[in-house]
Amino acid sequence: MISATNENLEDMVREGRFREDLYYRIHVVPIFVPALRERVDDIPVLAEYFVSIYCAANGFPLKRLADDAMLALKRYPWPGNVRELENAIQRLVIMTDEETITMKDLPPEIMQAAGRDSRAAIACRPRGSIWTRKSKRLSGAGAGGAGAGQASEVGRGAAAERGPEPAELPLPQVQSIVAR
DSSP states (O other): OOOOOSSOHHHHHHTTSSOHHHHHHHOSSOOOOOOGGGOTTHHHHHHHHHHHHHHHHHTOOOOEEOHHHHHHHHHSOOTTHHHHHHHHHHHHHHHOOSSEEOGGGSOHHHHHHTTOOHHHHHHTOOTTSHHHHHHHHHHTTTOOSTTHHHHHHHHHHHHHHHOSOGGGSOHHHHHHHHHO
16 A cells, blocks of 8 residues: 655644554555655656657657756746646647747746746737637637537637636736636
């Protein structure tokens, strides 16, 4: 049996919040893995692994992370740990049209951790940005061939859920959309 927790079980046993007999039953070979923010050197290895996995899973040619994007990933504190990194990479692989994922493709919270002004990047994102191009492609605008009808239904629902284009909103509203 493998179990994991982010709590200190020894303290919980002392405080009477965790059963002592259960603690000794599961505490056979403890393995302590530090948070990702404490293992910065693991980030490039994990990020490249997730890029290869999600490119293959989505039938995309292999993409790469530019040096500035990798540096930003290393500077971000990753409160959600490896799962958050994996989700961010999956989103980048899907949402980036280019072969190279650059700083401009990163989510605002990661850009901000890298010392960039994420608010300006969001508010000034042009209509021809990656987000606009992807929503048009999903909605079938300008797309031909098989499957356009299916993509159209998904695209309309996604566009309705997403709300107005960020460039159309004043800055304070943009931040609340990003936080959702």
